[in-house]
Amino acid sequence: MSAQVIEVMDDVVCVRRPSYLTCSYLWRRGAEVVLIDAGMKTDASDVLAGLAHWNLPVDAVRACFVSHWHNDHSAGAARIKERSGCAVYYAEAESPQLLRQTATGGALGWLSDAIPEAGPLVLAKGLLGEAPMAAVEADRYVQDGERVEGLDVLFTPGHTSGHLSFFEPERGLLFAGDALAVVDGELRFMSRPVTEDLDAARASMERCHALSPSWVLAGHREPLQVTQAHLDRFRARLDAAAPPAGDWPLLG
Template identity: 30%
Template sequence: MEITQLLPRLYQVDLDFGQAYLWRDGDELTLVDTGIPGSGEMIAAAVGSLGLPRSAVRRIVITHGHEDHAGSAAEIRSWDGAPVHVHSADAPVVRGERPREEPVISDFERPYWERVTALGITAMTIPPSTVDVVLTGGEELPFGDGARVLPIPGHTDGSIAIHLPHHGVLFAGDTVACLPRPA
């Protein structure tokens, strides 16, 4: 695990696979995405490196229902009951009520997808988590001086971005995977 301060209140946590982000408001943290299943201890170490206890995580926001974004939601929620926020279209996946949809892989993404498949990430399942807050888009969440939820379906039907307009920050999950490719 490596933690990098990107802005005075924003930290990137590099996990065994992928990243999660911590936004700090005083002694409270918002966790954006949770990594693959089993990433909880690395995130706990990142929280500790900020001089805070696990209970400082006050909310968990999932950008979409794939293993590398929602895989440790249940584990981290179990620390102190931080509510899990997920878009309504991906909430059944995070709850374990249905499997995630298979992604559409472009030629551009194929080498990356083959790497992910070789690591076994695609064979993982998301341990079911309670979804405390179902999002639809347009909500304002109480962190980062007003975090706006933007629905951005494409990568999954429930993909969201979180915009912190006062800080010029956009958490976009895997949206770049869905952008049109240059000819």
């Protein structure tokens, strides 16, 4: 199955992969495109499908932001950079993994590839840190508080140690990566087994909530147009899961 292209608004599309419904986002600015996450395939064919939505060539890509190192968010970045000459931005803390080539060979990479894309083993597949990917160098490491290519960089660790989210404040677009989840039209936690640092992840979700975004464009499932009721229910979830009495729900 190929990737699906979902129009969020005139200038923003979501490219969604059948495998764990991983989403990348393309933001068109005139003849140029900013890419937020570049999962999924090392040949970047799914990202190219997003560009085709606007009949734009690959060299329209001006910048590629990578929220975190996981294969389903980063695998196509090297290929896109090679073909477009775009700048690649991510956090320095993610560099050990993003600079590690696993696309060719490696038993864990093979195992990750061999696990079916659906069913209960999908989680195990996601947890295989050596999932196949192509190493990609950053043109520059970016940090919390910077504005780069029209996006505010937010340090939102927890899911990984150097996870970043990106916020377009004019319209309230939060490109959240895996800092939080959207499930069944609600803002939710990522599942516990795929969260490295629960306390950091909670703090990151608090930051995301405090932004009162109009849209949450997260790394999986679907773009969500956010209402006050969504934010209120997410607030209640955050409060219910707060330590010491609260607990992080197993599946988010």
